[in-house]
C-alpha cells in the first residue's frame with residue numbers, strides 16, 4: 001500500500017492545463033459594493049427601470065443576510081467590499097462577424113480548445129461565449145430564430161424581450177432564496193437566455209462557455225431557460241479559468257422553467273481553476289441552480305461533471321410541480337489536492353406521480369474533501385411520488401475524505417424514497433491488472449475512474465462526453481512515468 | 482527466453498520462494514504443479530512485476546535482460562502475459578475499451594500505429610471465434626458479474642488478443658467445465674509457436690491431456706523439488722505430493 005500511496009500522491013502533481021491570462025482592456029466598476037455600484041452597473045448596461053428596481057431590492061435584502069455556514073467547506077472570510085462587481089471588454093460588446101472580435105480573445109478561446117470557430121458551427125453547436133461578463137459572440141442565431149427560438153445574452157434579452165424577463169427572472173430562484181442568490185440578483189453582469197417556443201424541438205445543442213478573466217472580479221452570471229409546452233432543448237455549459245493568485249468568487253444563478261410536456265436537459269462540464277497544490281488561489285464556486293417542472297409530464301435533467309474550483313457549493317435542484325413530472329440529477333465531482341466540494345441536489349415533489357432519480361459519483365484524491373448533500377422531499381399532495389438515489393464515493397489514497405448527507409422528508413404515505421450509498425477505493429489488484437496488460441499507472445487510473453463515472457458520463461451529449469472523459473483523466477493525472 | 486536463478490522472495494519478512502531456478506526457452510510449454518500455498522502464484526506475480534513482494538536474492542532475466550529493471554507495464558508490452566488466478570472486476574470499463582487501450586499501448590511501444598476502430602473490431606471477431614467467447618461478453622465491463630468460468634475464458638481471450646511471447650497461466654483451468662477446458666487448451670495450442678513459450682500453473686493433470694507440456698515441475702515450499710516430462714504429472718496424480726517429497730528428501734539425504 002505504501003508504494004501505491006506514493007503513486008497516488010504523485011497524482012496531485014497535475015498542473016492546471018489551461019493556466020494563462022489574457023490581457024484585454026477592462027472597463028471596471030469601482031471596487032466594493034453599494035447602491036452606487038449597482039446603479040453604475042445598471043447604467044453601464046443601459047438597463048430599463050425594472051431591472052434597476054430588481055437589483056436594488058435584492059441588494060437591500062442581501063445586506064440583511066449572512067454567508068451560509070452549513071456546508072462542509074472551509075475558507076477565509078470574503079471581503080465583499082474588496083471585490084469588483086463589473087468588468088467588461090472595452091471594445092463594443094457586440095460584433096457583426098467574427099472578424100471584429102478581439103484577436104487576443106479569439107486566441108484565448110483557441111488555447112482553451114474552445115472552438116468558437118467554424119469547426120464548432122459545423123459540428124452543429126451554436127456557441128454563445130461569455131468572456132467575463134459580456135457576451136462577445138453568438139452564432140447560429142438565425143437558424144434558431146427561424147423556429148422562434150431565442151438564444152442570446154441576458155442583457156440582450158432584457159432589451160429585446162423585457163416581457164419574458166419580467167415574467168420569468170427570479171421566478172424559480174427568488175433573490176430571497178439565499179445569500180449568494182441575493183448577491184447575484186443585485187450585481188449580475190450578464191449570462192444567457194434561452195426560450196424555446198411551444199411545440200419546437202431545438203435542433204442544436206445550445207452551448208455556452210464561461211470563463212473568468214479579470215483579477216479580483218466576482219463573476220456573476222445569470223442563465224434563464226424557458227421551455228414552453230411540448231418543446232425540447234439540450235443546453236450545455238462548460239468552462240475553464242486561468243491561473244490566478246487570489247481567490248475568485250463565482251456566484252451564478254441558473255433558472256429553468258419547463259411547461260407542460262416540455263423537456264430540458266442541462267449539462268455542465270465545470271473546470272474552474274482549483275488552486276495550487278497547497279490550496280492557494282482557485283475559484284470559489286457558489287452557485288444556485290434550480291429548475292421547475294411547471295407543467296404536467298414535463299422533465300428536467302441536470303448532468304454535471306465537476307473537476308475544478310477550490311470550493312464548490314452547488315446543488316442543482318428541481319421542483320416537480322406538475323403531475324407525472326420527471327427530475328434527474330447525474331453528477332460526477334472530482335476533488336484533488338486541497339479542493340473542497342459540497343454538492344448535491346434537492347428534489348421537491350409537489351405533483352402526483354412525480355419521479356426523480358439521483359446518481360452521484362464522488363471521486364476524491366489528495367487531501368481533498370468531497371461531500372454529497374441531497375434533499376428528497378415529498379409533500380402531502382405528491383401521491384405516488386418516487387425517488388431513487390444512488391450516491392457512490394471513490395477514494396484515491398487515504399488522506400482524502402468523502403461524506404454523504406442525505407436528507408429525506410416524506411410528507412405522503414404513498415411515496416417511495418430509496419437511497420443507496422457505497423464507498424470504494426481503487427484497489428491495488430485493479431491497478432496491477434491494468435499494468436499487467438501494458439497500461440501505465442495514469443492510463444489505469446483514467447480507465448478505472450472513467451468506468452466508475454460511466455453511468456453519468458453516458459448522459460452527456462456525445463462530444464461533451466469525450467471532453468469530460470479527458471478532463472477526468474487530466475484532473476487526476478500527475479508525474480507518474 | 483526466461484532464466485530464473487536462485488530466486489528468493491518474501492512478503493512482510495516471510496520467505497515464500499526459497500531459492501528457485503528455472504529456464505524456459507522459445508517454443509516450450511512448462512507446467513508447474515504444487516500444493517496450495519507453495520508459491521506458484523507468487524512466482525507468477527514476481528515475474529509480472531507485482532511490487533508487494535520483496536525479491537531478496539537471485540536473478541530473473543527475460544530476453545537477456547534483468548526483469549527487475551523493467552516496470553510491470555514494460556514487461557507486458559515486451560510480451561509477458563499473466564492469466565490471473567483471480568481476475569479482478571473493473572466496473573464500467575468494457576472489455577473492448579480495455580483491450581483496445583492495452584493493445585495500442587503495446588503497439589506504441591513497438592513503434593506501430595494504433596489500431597483503428599475497424600481493425601480492432603476485426604481482430605476481436607477473429608479471436609472471439611478462436612476462444613469461442615460470446616459476443617455479448619466483450620461489451621460488458623471487465624469481469625464484472627462474470628461467472629468463474631467466464632472470467633477464465635476472458636483471460637484466454639485477452640491472451641489471444643495480446644499475442645504474448647511468454648504467457649503464464651495461473652490455474653486458468655480451475656472452475657472450467659470440460660468444454661471450456663478444451664476451449665482454453667485450444668486457445669493455448671493455437672498460439673503455440675516456436676517463438677513463444679507458455680507456463681501453465683495447474684493442480685490437475687487433466688489439463689495436460691490437452692496442453693501437452695514439454696516439462697513438468699513440482700513446486701514445494703518455495704522450491705522446485707522435481708522436474709520431469711509429461712509422465713511426472715500422471716505419477717503425481719496417482720501418488721500425491723508427499724511421494725515426491727519423500728523421494729526427493731531421500732535423494733538429498735543419500
Ligand SMILES: Nc1ncnc2c1ncn2[C@@H]1O[C@H](COP(=O)(O)OP(=O)(O)OP(=O)(O)O)[C@@H](O)[C@H]1O
Nearest residue numbers: 492493495497515516517518519520521522523524
Ligand atoms: N500478502 C501476503 N501476506 C502474507 N502471506 C502471503 C501474502 N501473499 C501470499 N502469501 C503467502 O505466500 C504463500 C504462497 O502463496 P501463493 O499464492 O503463491 O500460493 P500458490 O502456490 O499459488 O497456492 P494455490 O495453489 O492455493 O493457488 C502462501 O502461504 C500465502 O499465504
Ligand SMILES: [Mg+2]
Nearest residue numbers: 521522523566
Ligand atoms: Mg495460486
